[in-house]
Amino acid sequence: MTCLPATTGKKLGLVIDLDTCVGCNACVTACKGWNDQGAGAPLSDQDPYGAAPSGTFLNRVHSYQVHPVDAAALTVNFPRSCLHCDAAPCVTVCPTGASYKRAEDGIVLVNEETCIGCGLCAWACPYGARELDQAAGVMKKCTLCVDRIYNDALPEADREPACVRTCPTGARHFGDFSDPASKVSRLSAERGGHALMPEMGTAPVNRYLPPRRKDALATSPLAPLLDVKASGFAGWLDRLLGKL
Numbered sequence: 041m042t043c044l045p046a047t048t049g050k051k052l053g054l055v056i057d058l059d060t061c062v063g064c065n066a067c068v069t070a071c072k073g074w075n076d077q078g079a080g081a082p083l084s085d086q087d088p089y090g091a092a093p094s095g096t097f098l099n100r101v102h103s104y105q106v107h108p109v110d111a112a113a114l115t116v117n118f119p120r121s122c123l124h125c126d127a128a129p130c131v132t133v134c135p136t137g138a139s140y141k142r143a144e145d146g147i148v149l150v151n152e153e154t155c156i157g158c159g160l161c162a163w164a165c166p167y168g169a170r171e172l173d174q175a176a177g178v179m180k181k182c183t184l185c186v187d188r189i190y191n192d193a194l195p196e197a198d199r200e201p202a203c204v205r206t207c208p209t210g211a212r213h214f215g216d217f218s219d220p221a222s223k224v225s226r227l228s229a230e231r232g233g234h235a236l237m238p239e240m241g242t243a244p245v246n247r248y249l250p251p252r253r254k255d256a257l258a259t260s261p262l263a264p265l266l267d268v269k270a271s272g273f274a275g276w277l278d279r280l281l282g283k284l
């Protein structure tokens with residue numbers, strides 16, 4: 041895998057707390073709502089009220105049931121969006137240069153004017169973080185609400201990603217990982233923030249805070265034998281939960 045040089049400016053990203061995320065999907069709705077009215081094409085839906093609805097989302101939440109052998113079942117809610125990787129394969133694979141990572145703040149974006157909708161970047165992203173808008177024919181992904189965070193027309197409290205602003209449990213945090221004193225850097229250091237699937241070599245910026253130890257799990261000698269009934273990121277979650 042080709043690696044890009046590390047950015048020299050800020051390193052903006054999210055910390056997502058898997059301990060306090062309740063899977064309410066408010067962040068999904070807020071993300072869709074904000075990005076439907078942005079500068080680019082709206083996020084289309086297909087057959088939204090029919091038998092097989094589908095649509096374009098920049099953030100989705102997956103819920104996994106974990107069944108310890110000797111303790112009550114545990115639900116882990118897992119929000120998934122672009123991790124603004126430092127070595128982003130979606131950027132290097134793009135044939136038109138539409139997919140790019142900004143040097144000044146590390147945000148990975150798509151230029152919809154030059155995107156030809158070939159889908160190579162979605163294929164290259166190991167996290168499923170890009171979605172081709174079926175109506176617009178262009179690639180969509182999380183922008184970290186670049187049109188909010190620098191927007192002087194908004195009250196200062198609103199100059200953060202819509203998902204972070206909306207989350208009712210405070211499970212989402214936004215900030216600059218290049219600053220060791222920032223909230224996201226401190227949270228990640230204090231709570232053991234995990235990179236998602238680091239073996240892929242993408243150097244993701246976002247960090248996930250693992251669920252805190254629960255007494256029943258912590259005292260069980262069988263804790264590492266957690267059986268994650270899920271697909272997709274189950275392997276990564278399995279390893280993460282095995283460290284509890």
Ligand code: SF4
Nearest residue numbers: 061062064065067207
């Ligand atoms: S809004 Fe917060 S609690 Fe609800 S699903 Fe999103 S991250 Fe989890």
Ligand code: SF4
Nearest residue numbers: 122123125128130165
């Ligand atoms: S998460 Fe996927 S879309 Fe986002 S920067 Fe990394 S490889 Fe690219």
Ligand code: SF4
Nearest residue numbers: 134155156158159161
């Ligand atoms: S879909 Fe667009 S952004 Fe993605 S690789 Fe093709 S041209 Fe680049």
